[in-house]
Amino acid sequence: MTETAAESLVPEVGGLVIRFAGDSGDGMQLAGDRFTSASALFGNDLSTLPEFPAEIRAPAGTLAGVSAFQVHISDHDIFTPGDAPHVLVAMNPAALRAELGTLIDGGTVIVNADAFVERNLAKAGYDHDPLEGDDLDAYRLVRVPMTSLTKEACKDLGVKTRDAERSKNFFALGLLSWMYSRPIEPTIEWIEAKFKGRDLIIAANKAAFNAGHAFGETAELSDHQVVVRPAEMPAGTYTNINGNTALAWGLVAAGQLSGLPVFLGSYPITPASDILHELSRHKEFDVATFQAEDEIAAVGSALGAAYGGHLGVTTTSGPGVALKAETIGLAVSLELPLVIVNIQRGGPSTGLPTKTEAADLLMAMYGRHGESPLPVIAARTPADCFDQAIEAARIAIEYRTPVMLLSDGYLANSSEPWLLPEVDDLEPIPVGFASGFNQVDEDGNGVFWPYLRDEKMVRPWAIPGTPDLMHRIGGLEKEDGSGNVSYDGANHAHMVAVRAERIARIPVPDAEVCGDADADLLVVGWGSTWGAITATVRRIRNGGRKVAHVHLTYLNPLPANLGEVLSDFSTILVPEMNLGQLVRMLRDEYLVDARPVSKVTGQPFTPAELQHVILGELGDDA
Amino acid sequence: MTETAAESLVPEVGGLVIRFAGDSGDGMQLAGDRFTSASALFGNDLSTLPEFPAEIRAPAGTLAGVSAFQVHISDHDIFTPGDAPHVLVAMNPAALRAELGTLIDGGTVIVNADAFVERNLAKAGYDHDPLEGDDLDAYRLVRVPMTSLTKEACKDLGVKTRDAERSKNFFALGLLSWMYSRPIEPTIEWIEAKFKGRDLIIAANKAAFNAGHAFGETAELSDHQVVVRPAEMPAGTYTNINGNTALAWGLVAAGQLSGLPVFLGSYPITPASDILHELSRHKEFDVATFQAEDEIAAVGSALGAAYGGHLGVTTTSGPGVALKAETIGLAVSLELPLVIVNIQRGGPSTGLPTKTEAADLLMAMYGRHGESPLPVIAARTPADCFDQAIEAARIAIEYRTPVMLLSDGYLANSSEPWLLPEVDDLEPIPVGFASGFNQVDEDGNGVFWPYLRDEKMVRPWAIPGTPDLMHRIGGLEKEDGSGNVSYDGANHAHMVAVRAERIARIPVPDAEVCGDADADLLVVGWGSTWGAITATVRRIRNGGRKVAHVHLTYLNPLPANLGEVLSDFSTILVPEMNLGQLVRMLRDEYLVDARPVSKVTGQPFTPAELQHVILGELGDDA
Amino acid sequence: MTDTLLPEGGPGDVPPTTRADWQTDQEVRWCPGCGDYSILTALQLLMPDLGVRREKTVFVSGIGCAARFPYYMDTYGMHSIHGRAPAIATGLALARPDLDVWVVGGDGDMLSIGGNHLIHALRRNIDINILLFNNQIYGLTKGQFSPTSEKGKVTKSSPIGSCATPFNPVSVAIGAEASFVARTHDLDRRHMQEIFRRAYEHPGASFVEVYQNCNVFNDGAFETITKKDVRDDMLIPLVQGEPIRFGSDGQFGVARHDGGVRVVEVADVGVDALLVHDEARPDPSTSFALSRLADRPDRPTPMGVYRAVDRGEYGAAMHAQVDQMADSRGKADLKALLHSLPTWTV
């Protein structure tokens, strides 16, 4: 019905960015999430950006307590949660005050008018009611008494008033669903499934949702109504996925593809904990999760399991990686497979734990004593976290080395439609434990040398339990080949070189240039900036200017062709959510005058910001 | 008497490198040390290189158990323990086998012939007696039955035979003292002082020493006798100092110069432990040493003490720095003074704990999560450890920041004559704790803002106990100025920039070019390579070729003029005891094609090695 | 050389303070209903009574909900990093024996990642007051089991139950040579204050476990023993020198049994059979036995001071050594130090 209406009457727009904002207790993450799901099922391309306070329950009604969820829906493929919202839903004055600045000029503000009472205004730091003054003159204001209408809708259901009030996020969702022509059914079904057995809650949420929907229809809001048509997307089955879930599933998949049990040693930390949570729910895949006493024990237990022939994994964020450094160094020396996942967040120190940043790249490269090189790879989108988790495991297993996989708070929590891979198409990861002698001693007897290398410079993985291959490994320098402790200087120099070379030699795909290969300006990125850079490059090229983009998944070793690629461009810009880290690596490695574009505000780049910088660089302020 | 003889008859040489080698239990470190002291008192310039096994008492007689001490004495100023020994003292077959390769062709080998018995030969892996075959044809062999002569000398003293045998290192020392015309008295006095109260030991050691001396005189060794005249050195009082002692004294001095009590939080680790030992002996300087339960507690306790207004210091080696990373990041965020000393050793992981390496520079720079910059400085000679300890403390206190001070195993244990500074000439370190309000609130009342910065961007150090200035600090991002917790993105970006800039702005002395400013080739070094580079550069210039040398004490920030300096040279070589770390920083920072010269054998560069590389570079294989 | 005097605190007598003096201008950001509020109140109300100076008081914490504590006390304070507060406080307390150093942290902060620093601070008997807010859960990271969570606990990271036996914090502390060990709970302000005062007065390390309700992720964890209506029958007050007795009518008591202790009915055994509480026994065995009475917080649980012995605190010994060296060697003389190895003059 709505859909028919939409198809016939409602104006279409290509894309829309909506930001739900309210108090932490107002359920905005849920509302945003549901809106997103409905949009996904509707067929839009989309990208989300949840943002929440560091406190569990920051004081109600305050700026600190504001929780927001931004979703960008589109009828074509998109890469970011959008430059700036077109629509802001503000459930209370604090949300309005905190978030209004993000809205585009002329955007729509939908407020829960009931919440604009003196007490709340004061808590938000308003000395007047912004709904009355000229604060909102530049916007289209939609005042909706959401609380009272929700209560009204629930009044005959036997729900306590307080509980009824709680459903106001569903009222908002209903209203938005009407305004932006989202399908109703998925939400109704979700409510019924989610709250199964709690009938009163189901009833209240459904009533609130329907009331919101009806409000849109009956109030004179039809001039606000627009529709965003489904995007044309490659055929296949999709699911809406965030980075942490994708990463967890990637680890499960890596276990299946290698045939190895997965052992996750982890210690909770924002924004990585959800990977631990997700994996702990999938033990049937032979996934063991061990919540250790700290990060050192987490990585230590994973390394112990790896020694035992499991796929050892540890997940954490920056502070945890710092603590793991010594043990990672041991793994480098032991040449055992290990996957270390860093979901980066704002630093230094405790920093901004719930905000995103990507300032741990140089720590990944150099954050250990001695020469202790290891492969570093980074995921670029939420769904890519799945692929890179498998890739990290593959490199770790194939090359017997700890691998650092970088993601960040933005990828972790934001979501996008993911074209599900065919499980049977996923490449198996060959393992091949050592099973017999690999050397003869002076007397002609078979012996096992734990550091005898193959053509890839990889040593055998001989796991305890294997008859005859008993051997000892350790962090003291060892003689190449025999693995015996060696204090010999020449051997040490050799081993230092071998450790460097065996990592440097790992083959990684060539860097691909997207956009105009003949442009003057190249943008080089890594990690989650992919979305913003891709969107920006498309815009600039659509605007008729030339620009190229290389996005690095492999940070160590770098793609073999990268130096050559870089040499083709006169200007190289490197946007990073740090003060310039990859850019240092590029300058050092290739002696090119790559320049940093930094953002460290706890939020991802928007295409608008990058566009501004790049056009400025191209000599155009447009 | 000896001296008269020396003056009249004995041929002079400009310099001499002697290597004492024996079993760990043979007392070679002591013999070397005494020889060094006597030479120092005699007025030579000198430089030493002690080397010992990782085991406490490696199995007697084996190659693994060999302990060696190399000393270079000279009649002019020198900078290294020498390219290769002219004289090798080998107390047993293992020592001969392990060390012979280091000797120059035609060098002198002095062996304890008594030790060359079948059992010992076998332990050393000889299948024949090298004293009999042609093994030593290229050398001048001096066979001395040291054990039996020592026993003979002690036989009437009432010393047990076993104990008498133990004195054979003094026999060797006596012999060497005669051969190389060292004064006798200092050693005799030292024996008497050291073993005070243990008369039998004194008697045995003196008897052995005198017997060794007499053996030189009576045996026909006078053709081996040479003298190394005192060096011309600047006037003043000297002492022979190793890097760890100098560093410890520098910390004591920093306490005195700042008027702050020193608090050392430390956990034992080779080769840093001796700093803890030394400082624990000087509590009267208001130096507290706290042996913590681990490195994290060590740095934590030092940070706690720093918060309390002490000069907080922590000393460790690479594995310890890795563990301290998270707490150092906190110190960066808290902007409190803290000195972190890293006596680098061979890595990665446990690596070669008793050998030297300098591969922790990039960890010092980048080994923490988030953007967490801190000043990094490095000592270049044993005595320089004194100055740089003071400098590290000065920067930490003046700029309220953790400072990383790098030394290494070579500097730690080797020694050189040190022209003692006049204590009164040492610059005081101003402190200035905050004592009053620095801000007024809206009501006009005085308040204290812990993050209000002065013109150097430095925040006040307001220590507990100060009335009125109560405030809270922490690792969460804080609002600049007020220091209140702030999750604001713009403030975070500002603070990240401020933290970077306030370190980048610390004024450091310009880089000085030594050698030929108009040369084509510049050698850039840092840390303990100073000696080898300086000696090399001198040799090459003496050979009529042009070469320049810049040695960096300040690694972060780098000297302001460094880019300009580098741009004057077409070839830049960077010798480092790692695979190339400073060279990365230089390439990145200045886009110059600086190239690494690496050595990671657990031993410092020798001038001969560097000379070879540089001359090769200059197009000359000579 | 400069002379940098450490501040002495304000002059003269300690000025009287009120609760308000101990409150900061920072919004308290715990969840409404969190047990942390009442602990904060208890301390803010106690401080004026203790007659201490704000500027001489420091709160050091790690990371967690509990560890937000310093922001709300108008004293000096450091919100440090996860698990490290006891180590940082150790350095501060050793450097500055003139200060009152308090350490606050959660069960994750102090028993999981920070367990080692905690036991070493207790062993060394550093003069700090350690308050462990035990809510048997990780609050700030939104609800994973902690080292004090009961076996089988279902949480985000243990969807079908945790596999681990929890620590008993009092047992851990006693096993680690703690000289002062006590337990209290967030629903009894008066008891908390009494215990905090005792902790404050104790020379050396004081360890106080505070049962604290996390109403968001582990609501009611201690209800079975601390709720008003069951409290009398479930909490066993430890009173120095008194037979250990409890129950709404004093009908229960604690008596020794097979090397440990057990709950008895006074009517069955008689008052004389009850264990007389002596927190100051040099041998910690009885205190340890008391800690085993309740291996889960649904059994009668002793509340109060389990152990309080004066065994000399580390800082005093450390400073005595400084004095000893100063006395035996005279005034610190840098020049003499530099000349203490053999020297020669050119």
Added chain:
Amino acid sequence: MTDTLLPEGGPGDVPPTTRADWQTDQEVRWCPGCGDYSILTALQLLMPDLGVRREKTVFVSGIGCAARFPYYMDTYGMHSIHGRAPAIATGLALARPDLDVWVVGGDGDMLSIGGNHLIHALRRNIDINILLFNNQIYGLTKGQFSPTSEKGKVTKSSPIGSCATPFNPVSVAIGAEASFVARTHDLDRRHMQEIFRRAYEHPGASFVEVYQNCNVFNDGAFETITKKDVRDDMLIPLVQGEPIRFGSDGQFGVARHDGGVRVVEVADVGVDALLVHDEARPDPSTSFALSRLADRPDRPTPMGVYRAVDRGEYGAAMHAQVDQMADSRGKADLKALLHSLPTWTV
């Protein structure tokens, strides 16, 4: 997908081994006279008796003299980093319940830097056998005091004596919920073997403190109790089910006293007054009390198994959960997992 089978160890019955089978070709590099040698010998001699497979046996250690141990046992082994062996062994033992995992380390390794991992491994009751070689000193770093060094000990880092009270490792372990706790010493091979065998047989974490002489940096630390001529009067054998009695003529015994235990003369109190040793008491209080008998190794010290209770080991519970999920959900199906959130098809 590949099918990577974990090895099952050699086929069939366990082949008999001799001591030589357990020796590696590596030179043993402890100082001559070090107590570590006799512990090594004890284990190498015991292993054939235990009837275990070398390939199924793993020694994991940290760093220190003691931690060199794995190099000398011809089994699988890892010489890891300082303090972390219990954590690494935990991962290995959980991943591979088919292995016998032993952990070896010194007092610094396991009680100083590694204290936290140790107590958590004990609490969780991981199925590993932990041997702590306690020489009350840091050997490998050449002689600093350790957390078990007596107060006042003069070492390189404590030139006028250490200020800290030491840990009593047995008390620490019991306070940390250890299910198996024992003490033995390097001068009594037979006793060591008996204790190591018990540790091996115990399901869950076994903790064995071995008094070990460091003849270079702390020679004779245990002489006052372990030397042949004093041993009978100074070592108290703990024998399950027997009254605790010792002395060259059995003249001494141990009896309960004021909640703890004390040494008595049997003649004074009679045999019936002696404490009958029961390592299996669920309440650890008596075992704890026994650990307090000697607060320094110059007083009569119980040797043997202080505590041995079966309380379910962590790994079994963990693997049961894997099976439980597998049972309830059927065969792991990656495709189903990827389709477990709402999907739509284009």
